[in-house]
Amino acid sequence: MEVKMKKIALIAHDNMKPEMVSFAKKYEHILAKYPLVSTGTTGLRVMEETSLQIQRFKSGPIGGDQQIGAEVATDHIAAILFFRDPLTSQPHEPDISALIRVADVHKVPIATNLATAELLIIGLDK
Numbered sequence: 001m002e003v004k005m006k007k008i009a010l011i012a013h014d015n016m017k018p019e020m021v022s023f024a025k026k027y028e029h030i031l032a033k034y035p036l037v038s039t040g041t042t043g044l045r046v047m048e049e050t051s052l053q054i055q056r057f058k059s060g061p062i063g064g065d066q067q068i069g070a071e072v073a074t075d076h077i078a079a080i081l082f083f084r085d086p087l088t089s090q091p092h093e094p095d096i097s098a099l100i101r102v103a104d105v106h107k108v109p110i111a112t113n114l115a116t117a118e119l120l121i122i123g124l125d126k
Contacts, residue, residue: 006078008124009068010038010046011060013090016083017042021049023081023117028052030125034078037071039064065095069102077103079124080110081117 008031012020024031024046036054038046043056057067071077080103082096090096103110111117 004076005035007035007037007055007071007076009071009077009080009082010036010042010054011065011068011080012039012042012083013060013085013088014041015085015088017045019114020081020083021045023083023114024050024052027118027121030121034124037068037077039068060095061090061092063095065092065099069099072099072102072106072108075106077108079120080108081120082110082112083114083117084112 010020010024020042028050031050031052036043036052038054038056040056040059043054046052047054058064068077068080072080080099082099084096100110102108109120111120
């Protein structure tokens with residue numbers, strides 16, 4: 001029976017996408033060791049700026065957050081890097097809350113800002 005490596009999920013709100021791209025460039029050597037999934041536009045932006053290959057789901061507001069939540073619930077996710085914009089209201093806030101809740105239920109670490117993402121990615125590299 002083949003054991004598949006768990007994935008890292010990348011998500012970023014619109015105003016945070018440049019920060020996610022910078023993060024992915026800085027830690028590309030670590031991220032490249034994992035299968036990656038993301039919401040649609042975030043994954044596209046990261047792939048355009050790096051050599052990383054990413055399985056892209058729908059955009060967050062149209063179901064991408066829920067698709068990643070399903071991956072969490074089926075034990076396919078090692079960690080979530082979700083760069084949230086704390087200053088902008090999100091129309092799909094219930095989906096975001098559900099994703100964070102499912103991550104907590106399944107004990108999947110979730111970083112919601114650059115500082116925690118750096119600690120998490122360095123921890124995953126050990």
